Amino acid sequence: MKKMIDSEKNKQMNKEALISLGLYLFFFIWWYGFAYGLGLQDIEDYSYIMGMPSWFFFSCIMGYLVISFGTWFVVRKFFVEIPLDEEKSSLNKRDRGGK
């Protein structure tokens, strides 16, 4: 775990909050784009993937996989394990079960 002073911690936390917001926006665009991009045409013109309308397949089924994988990727790549306690002091009575 990295040692950080408060201002560095804050900078990192702000960065992570912005990244989370960015991923959120990305999912929104994916969700919206496929649903209304493919779904607003005539029903007769729909194409189907695995039995489901293609807009649904891409927006919801693929969207689900994309956001699950996206979260995994973003957390692994950009999130840093920072200590949450101010400093390790003897005042900390409870053993937090560290490794």
Next chain:
Amino acid sequence: MVNFQMIIPLILYLVFIFSIALYSKRKSSKVSGEGFIEEYFIGGRSMGGFVLAMTLIATYSSASSFVGGPGVAYSLGFGWILLAMIQVPTAFLTLGILGKKLAVVSRKIKAVTVTDFLRARYKNDGVVILSSIAILLFFMAAMVAQFIGGAKLFEGITGYHYYVGLILFGITVIVYTTIGGFRAVALTDAIQGIIMIFATIFLLMGILRAGGGIDNIMAKIAQTNPEALTPTAGGKISQPFILSFWVLVGFGVLGLPQTTVRCMGFKDSKSLHNAMIVGTFVVGFLMLGMHLIGVLGSVVVPGLEGDGAIPGITVKVMHPILAGIFIAGPLAAIMSTVDSMLILASAAIIRDLYLNYGSKNVSLEKLSKMSFITTGIIGVLAFILAINPPSLIVWINLFAFGGLQAAFLWPTILGLYWKKANAMGAISSMVAGVGSFIYFTITEIKFIGMHQIVQTLIISLLAFVIGAYFGKKPDEDTIKLFWG
């Protein structure tokens, strides 16, 4: 159609829940001295990633995710699944934006409630009292509504009377929350989350088998109700309406105290990271699965309606013992929503009101006894109100979900990320937010067909900024405490 086979897995499940509460109780009685409050109300900040993810999901998936939502999907089709998917990224957004910052701050100030955090940030009695009242009032109404939903569902599936269900799971949730505190709430939430996952898998498999496979079912939908294949349900789901759910069950969830408090209770950064990944994966599975069941069910088991759809499908396509496991799913969702509110309402009284404004010097023994009793009394009160629900409670519940967001969203987020945020801003935002939400809901004033929460949150944001401009700046100590 009283069915005994269904009751067996349910009873076993409730017994299991009780044993978890006893385990938590044993853990908490080991904690001595000042640790009691931290243990009882926040579980000693010891949640790991999996438990954090599950408790977050279980708390915000209530009766509506398991019964209400899929019931609408049953009649409207794929468009409503599209709407349900909006909830999927909410877990990582909440944890990503609030998680670490709140965890760090709440450890510094030893906060165990959202009000604790607001008190430290704004140093203002008005904020403390307003937020305690909002929590008590809205949670009470929401708990009663959840009790009613659960008992009705129980009646629909098992055929036993409304009161039997109410007594069975009402007492369960009150007892385990009272004796086990937050730790029991989080652990049972985790178990309940697992039950929900299995319930979804079993029912999805059941319906696919009963309908003769996905292609068969889809062909039938295309034949009988082609509008169900469109994202707008043939014009019934407008774009402004569905988009406003990105606020109501998306961004706005960051303001819900029952969500926020979970960001104070996890063990370390690693738990948070894992919870973001697991939480997104699981909530997506539940939303997609349950609502798909609703849509597919509309042709496999036709002729049902609304809240009756999921119970009806369950009884039809599943073996009674599996149905018993399934009914544990939504009941689990309901109990896990109630338990979080119960413990928070109790914390509002003990921690936020009594310890601040009542007695300052209270012995630990008395404090722990009072905490147990308060939790118990609130639970019993909600239970009694659910037996014969007064219309006032039903009415308040209309405002509960949005009202909590209106009250807490900006004071929480801006308190963490805006140095100029101050007490005047927070109070104006809470008053204007809750006030305008109630007003818009009663008068049904909507902006281009969006849910009222959108305009409400814009107003409460403006009120915050204007209030902050006129109010006193936060002092040096506060800035230092929150930003180092």
